[in-house]
Amino acid sequence: MENEKNRTDPKKVVFLGLDNAGKTSIILSLHREVSIFTVIKPTRDTERRKFKFLGMDIFEWDLGGQERYRINYLEKAQSIFRRTDILIYVVDVQDYDRIEESYNFLNAIINKLTEMNIEPSIHIFFHKNDPDITESLQIKINDTFSNLKAKNKDFQEHPKTFTYKTTVFDLSSIINTMSEILLSLFPRSKLIERTIQEFVNSSGFEGLELIDDNSLIIESVYLNEKIKSKLNSLSPYFLKLNDAFDALEDSENGDKNQIIVERFSKYYIFKQFTLIDGTTPYYVLICSNEPFLNMIEIDTLINVLRDIISY
Structure with a gap:
């Protein structure tokens, strides 16, 4: 009975990251709205959508990444992150100068989750990992994140953290990843x-x-x-x-x-x-x-x- 109750409970999936990281383009690609990528406007505060997945209600929260919003999310963490089942954090790997800023925000989020005593699975998308990205930049990015992760105990010890490489130039990289993540919510x-x-x-x-x-x-x-x-x-x-x-x-x-x-x-x-x-x-x-x-x-x-x- 408990498993059945858990299966029918609504699930909450939160997308966040810095502004221009590509959160909305990921969501649009799942909606098959790739034609409007070029006119995407920055997400204002929080946008919510409800959809069905294998009979389950999924509530998708797309959190804007501009600094004023990020500050607000941390200040109001209880109302934003409570009951979160899955947290998807998107990093623009081509915006190398902001990678440390992105990591620091993710670290602040993880600290808030720890304070709230909740443990959603955390899925980090190394996004815009496009076919034309140079090998030297890729190595530099990987080394930077490895070094940053090694510095943070909370990040290392969070029990459910996963990483992926995604790009809108290969839609299967997004579709396969999101499929795997959401299937983890379905016990059968x-x-x-x-x-x-x-x-x-x-x-x-x-x-x-x-x-x-x-x-x-x-x-x-x-x-x-x-x-x-x-x-x-x-x-x-x-x-x-x-x-x-x-x-x-x-x-x-x-x-x-x-x-x-x-x-x-x-x-x-x-x-x-x-x-x-x-x-x-x-x-x-x-x-x-x-x-x-x-x-x-x-x-x-x-x-x-x-x-x-x-x-």
């Missing part, structure tokens, strides 16, 4: 993993991604790294293409939607379906040697997933 994720693995093994597919409407990968199975790289790269574009069709068409039954692309004798099949009535859709992206799906097998998979998620 291992059961979903086994279900998808068994389905792929029996169907003979070379790869499959189960995706929600927030662009997050719920589970995935790949024959090899090459297939993984392809599906990771393609899924944001299939989602965006599906959005474009939805905007042009008035379909009452989105579950009949299916996109098939053939490329070098491989078929990439993107299908929409409903897991929970009255909520946003889910999708599968499949790499197959055949241009069709066995709908009996797909319906069986959907029913099993529905039972797992609605349990």
